[in-house]
Amino acid sequence: MYINFLAEKRGKEGLKSLIESFLEEKETFSEFLKGLQKEHDAAKIDLNTAITQFFQLKGASTRTA
Secondary structure, eight states: OHHHHHHHHHHHHHHHHHHHHHHHTSHHHHHHHHHHHHHHHHHHHHHHHHHHHHHHHHHHHHHHO
16 A cells, blocks of 8 residues: 555656665665666667668668669
């Protein structure tokens, strides 16, 4: 019932951050979350690099054609 109160008072994002803060107090979860965030950041960088390369190659092939 308390969770419902918090969800109504703080909204979905507020409840999410509250639960995350409780979970981060456990060292195993905190380490897991940090690892997951590193993977997420690496995937974003890889995606950005791939998109940049794609458009560079597409631009280069358009100029030579």
